[in-house]
Amino acid sequence: MFSVLLITWLLLFNQQIVAKTVGANIEYVEDDLDEEILVTTEHPILIENTTNDDDNSHNTVIIENETSTHLIDQNNMDKSELSLDDIIELNVGGQRMTTFRSTLTVVPNSKLARMFTKDNETKTKSISKENTAYFLDYNPVQFAYLLDQLRAIKRMPNFVPYELDIKQPNVDVRFNFSNMLNELGLNPERFLSPIVGAHLNLKTNSLIGWKECYRSKYNTPFNATVLTNTCKGKQLLIGCRSVNDKETLTVAGVGERENIFNPCPVNGQCTIDKKNNIGFYYVADYVWGFEARPKDWVDTNYYGHSMQTAFSHTCDSRDDHSDYRLCWSFSSGVSRGGGDRCGREKNLHNSKEWERLIYETI
The missing domain is CATH 3.30.710.10 (Potassium Channel Kv1.1; Chain A)
Incomplete structure (x- = not known):
């Protein structure tokens, strides 16, 4: 003791x-x-x-x-x-x-x-x-x-x-x-919002954990090097809007970097693997974009893993779920005419009234 x-x-x-x-x-x-x-x-x-x-x-x-x-x-x-x-x-x-x-x-x-x-x-x-x-x-x-x-x-x-x-x-x-x-x-x-999926009329002041890394008007061809040299985040939020409403993204989609380059053929339909009701596609030297579905959409596909996108005038032009589609043509396709869309608004290839935006995780 x-x-x-x-x-x-x-x-x-x-x-x-x-x-x-x-x-x-x-x-x-x-x-x-x-x-x-x-x-x-x-x-x-x-x-x-x-x-x-x-x-x-x-x-x-x-x-x-x-x-x-x-x-x-x-x-x-x-x-x-x-x-x-x-x-x-x-x-x-x-x-x-x-x-x-x-x-x-x-x-x-x-x-x-x-x-x-x-x-x-x-x-x-x-x-x-x-x-x-x-x-x-x-x-x-x-x-x-x-x-x-x-x-x-x-x-x-x-x-x-x-x-x-x-x-x-x-x-x-x-x-x-x-x-x-x-x-x-x-x-x-609480740390990243939105965190998945596609969103309509998304207010930019509601974004959490995102920072803007790219912006251009639709009359300027999109350059794919932006995705590797400028916007390097692990996750990206891709959106578009009218220049008359700077506070609202007409349509926006969230994707992981490893999923945003799903390759598609130049001609015919492209099968897109979807995750959280959104799928990205990439056609070399032509276009890049996504096709999505509403948050509460029920997949009637038995296998439940893919969507179909068709290309016309260098960009997706389908009308089903048109609000949930985004397509940007690359600079190499500038002479092909037509193309580019923001939701249901199509053929914005030479428009000064619409903007592209990309955000990356902070």
């Missing part, structure tokens, strides 16, 4: 720990923030173990309380992580949970991340802190399910928020789980 007290006294002396007593809880705060700030709740014991081998040096911090033990590998964490990534105690619907701050803040600019960003933590009114545990009024089973996925995201290289794909739990609790994601700002549409 004496040896334990002596070791504890030496650790407190060497690390210059200031103990602050708040009610029945003790909050340990290190003067030197080279290591983690550790906040625990119920009679915590802080033990530092150092084991030196010939081949390796291993440093761990063990934090124990009456209900749990946490082991932190200091060798595998850099100093910035140790100084910024402290442990957070949560009370979720009456159940205690413990995790790292970095897990809760892994999705930048989400509401959940803002709750637990250190600068905002003491200011937020969205969570209640009592006895150093933060209370969240959610189903603890559902939140634990979410927490495991956030831990997995934290270990993903090059994570992009708009590619957030948090899986839903069992069908019987999906509604509440979706509401929780929305309230915590963990839905991908």
Whole structure:
């Protein structure tokens, strides 16, 4: 017993720990923030173990309380992580949970991340802190399910928020789980909107996560190098509009870069693979564009994977679902006459009254 007290006294002396007593809880705060700030709740014991081998040096911090033990590998964490990534105690619907701050803040600019960003933590009114545990009024089973996925995201290289794909739990609790994601700002549409499909009369001030990378009028031939040299985003939003309405895209479609060059023959019909009711096509030296369907369109094709587009005067000229079609001819086809469309407006090849626009992800 004496040896334990002596070791504890030496650790407190060497690390210059200031103990602050708040009610029945003790909050340990290190003067030197080279290591983690550790906040625990119920009679915590802080033990530092150092084991030196010939081949390796291993440093761990063990934090124990009456209900749990946490082991932190200091060798595998850099100093910035140790100084910024402290442990957070949560009370979720009456159940205690413990995790790292970095897990809760892994999705930048989400509401959940803002709750637990250190600068905002003491200011937020969205969570209640009592006895150093933060209370969240959610189903603890559902939140634990979410927490495991956030831990997995934290270990993903090059994570992009708009590619957030948090899986839903069992069908019987999906509604509440979706509401929780929305309230915590963990839905991908929060970071990129629109995120898929084709859209009519899309207001440019409603775009989230997109930046304009190309604009030209229809009387100027389109150059395909724009898609490789100028607009390099992983996803592109392609749209067109009348010059008389600069705030509205008449029709716009979202496509992943890997899907926007679906090759088509010069003559005859082109089979387009569709994704989210939109399919892009590319005819070398002729045209580039997309054909789409309304969001609620039900595919009557048994195989459900393709659409047909026909070309006339160098551009798609079909009338079915005409509002959801866009076609631009390349500079090499400028002498062929006709072509180019924006929704139901056709033969805009030489028009100064219509504009092409391309946006890329920020």
